[in-house]
Amino acid sequence: MKRFALADRPVDTRALRESLADPGCGGYAAFEGWVRDHNEGRRVRRLEYEAYPDLALAEGTRVVAEAMERFSVNARCVHRTGDLAVGDLAVWVGVSGAHRDEAFQACRYIIDEIKRRVPIWKKEHYTDGTAEWVNCVACAAHS
Amino acid sequence: MKRFALADRPVDTRALRESLADPGCGGYAAFEGWVRDHNEGRRVRRLEYEAYPDLALAEGTRVVAEAMERFSVNARCVHRTGDLAVGDLAVWVGVSGAHRDEAFQACRYIIDEIKRRVPIWKKEHYTDGTAEWVNCVACAAHS
Amino acid sequence: MRIEIEYFAILREQAGQAGESLELDAATPVEVYRLLAERHGFAPGHDRLRVAVNDAFADWHTPLADGDRLVFIPPVAGG
């Protein structure tokens, strides 16, 4: 079972959740990132996610392993790549553990670290026809 | 749409999640409480949940409304009643919001307050044939 | 006046019934609880429980009215 995966098509979150079922676990926390129709005051029409696959897999796997070790839980994460529409699931995190406190903390840790450390970039396409790589204002300045 | 419900049979978490979908939301956090095969060193075979239905519905609805107001999110919660086996879902909380921080905080708030304030009691049946109402040691002393 | 009592969970088991009704003079929930705790052997003092009157949380010292429904609420599972 892969702890972290990239997916270029819709994610079967039900099967992922099933894979974390465990009679020793009393708490399950999940997070989903959805494509939102706006960002910083601009209307978003669709998104594009592009990954640096080898390093994204290695770093994503590392993040999930860190959470499992630190919080004594079982966990998985899947991140979409490619073209997404408003409402689509962009990232999924699931965590099962003996107690809810660890499950919540681990789930939060994973999504925060994934967003911070894993090389996956997001390009927003706006309703006005423009597009922009998010969080890279300085990069885009000369483009 | 009921913000808080009691269910005497298995819960369709997929439909509940769908009901929270919103193009303005970028974050979805969910929590599930599962029946665990052990508690405080004892092997659990099954559980029984008994609610005081009128007040449980009123207080559960209040908890979810508080979270929606305080964190500016959309949220729902369902709690099982009756006989549950190890691995069964006992309680489900789902929250969608513009950002993940509010979604996580609201989800945590709801499950914590539900467990603290809503009159639903849990009886654990152990593999050794005994049974006990949880968190009511003083009540059980003379039973 | 007549007061209706409903029991849930451990108190239902200890009382051996899901509810009962009492004829009383003026009374408060704490007085009714003490009476019934003695009758049925409920162990905890009222300060470990909460009480609902007509399906709303209430103060233990609110005067009761004819036809009120009382529920004593033991600690909930909490996790």
Next chain:
Amino acid sequence: MRIEIEYFAILREQAGQAGESLELDAATPVEVYRLLAERHGFAPGHDRLRVAVNDAFADWHTPLADGDRLVFIPPVAGG
């Protein structure tokens, strides 16, 4: 020596290609980045990016070896 560069996301678009290869004398990632930033018009200084050598995060001042694969990593989406 020969160094392979792969581009992703905004740098791929700015470079107008998914990768290229360079013949160099001894060099470090920061030297290669400066050279390519000038060639392709990459705006940010190397301190705003991270670098990977052979698919692992690396120091900007590690000496490169023949055949190394370099990837420059702009800030990720973060939310």
